[in-house]
Amino acid sequence: DIxxxxxxxxxxxxxxxxxxxxxxxxxxxxxxxxxxxxxxxEAPKLLIYNTNNLQTGIPxxxxxxxSGTDYTLTISSLQPEDVATYFCLQHSSRYTFGAGTxxxxx
Amino acid sequence: EVQLVESxxxxxxxxxxxxxxxxxxxxxxxxxYMAWVRQAPKKGLEWVATIxxxxxxxxxxxxxxxxxTISRDNAKSSLYLQMNSLKSEDTATYYCASRLYNSGFAYxxxxxxxxxxx
Numbered sequence: 390d391i392x393x394x395x396x397x398x399x400x401x402x403x404x405x406x407x408x409x410x411x412x413x414x415x416x417x418x419x420x421x422x423x424x425x426x427x428x429x430x431e432a433p434k435l436l437i438y439n440t441n442n443l444q445t446g447i448p449x450x451x452x453x454x455x456s457g458t459d460y461t462l463t464i465s466s467l468q469p470e471d472v473a474t475y476f477c478l479q480h481s482s483r484y485t486f487g488a489g490t491x492x493x494x495x
Numbered sequence: 496e497v498q499l500v501e502s503x504x505x506x507x508x509x510x511x512x513x514x515x516x517x518x519x520x521x522x523x524x525x526x527x528y529m530a531w532v533r534q535a536p537k538k539g540l541e542w543v544a545t546i547x548x549x550x551x552x553x554x555x556x557x558x559x560x561x562x563x564t565i566s567r568d569n570a571k572s573s574l575y576l577q578m579n580s581l582k583s584e585d586t587a588t589y590y591c592a593s594r595l596y597n598s599g600f601a602y603x604x605x606x607x608x609x610x611x612x613x
Contacts, residue, residue: 390557423599425540432590432606433532433540438599476540478599483554484530484542 391415391479395487403495408464410490412477417457421481424453424462427489428473436475437462469494497521497602499591504607507581517574517591517604524572525549527602528594531565531576533587534606543589544576548596559585581611 392415402408412422420440425433435444437453440460450465464471472494477487503515515531531543544565545554553565564577574591588608592600 425600427540432603433592433600434603435599435601439597442598444599444601478540478542483556484545486532486540486542489539 391418391482391485393477393479393485393487395477395490397490398488400490400492401495402467402492404467404469406467408467408471408492410462410475410477410492412455412460412462412479412487414458414460414479414481418479418481420456421479422453422455422460423478423480424451425476425478426471426473427476433476467492467494499593499602499604501589501591501604501607504589504609506610506612508613509581509583509611511581512577512579513581513609514578515576515589515591515607515609517576519572519574519591519593519602522593522602524567524593525569526595528596529565529567529574530592530594530600531563531574532590532592532600533585533609534590535584535587538587541587546574578609581609583611585609586611 394413424437427433441453475490498520500518530545546565562580566575588606590606591604593602594600
């Protein structure tokens with residue numbers, strides 16, 4: 390089974406900051422990596438699919454990059470509404486979620 | 496408007512069974528892979544099951560394989576999860592989610608809570 394190591398677990402940043410969240414796979418996942426945002430009490434929401442494809446309706450301040458085993462979600466300028474927990478998901482072989490990154494405002 | 500509405504959750508004793516349903520509307524259900532994803536209280540997300548568009552292929556993690564069965568009825572735009580031999584560690588909110596081939600899970604339901612306790 391593919392394991393996903395997501396970091397950091399917790400992140401505190403200010404409005405306007407550039408924020409990066411990382412996921413490392415235990416083996417090459419060939420860019421089959423999605424990012425989801427989950428706000429408190431809500432269902433997850435797809436942000437990025439297959440490493441760098443922005444889902445329709447998602448603000449362009451969100452972007453994704455990576456290859457092989459290492460992947461990154463970047464928020465170019467943090468907004469108050471971005472406070473949430475973020476999860477990566479590999480779908481190269483079955484599915485594995487990362488443990489999540491809780492993002493809060495400083 | 497796209498909607499996924501789960502139902503069937505509740506309190507169940509360990510070892511018993513429960514069947515969840517997910518009613519889809521607002522999109523062509525038969526074109527989408529469907530999945531169940533769960534989230535234990537204050538924990539992360541865990542993939543539970545996936546089914547192909549026709550229903551001919553199903554996939555499970557080891558944690559539920561042999562106990563859970565995913566199925567779908569494309570004529571009714573509905574997804575199901577039969578859960579047998581439930582354990583306390585199955586306590587979670589269960590979400591149904593849909594994805595097109597080679598895309599992400601774009602649509603999610605609001606979740607249904609399953610509590611396994613005596």
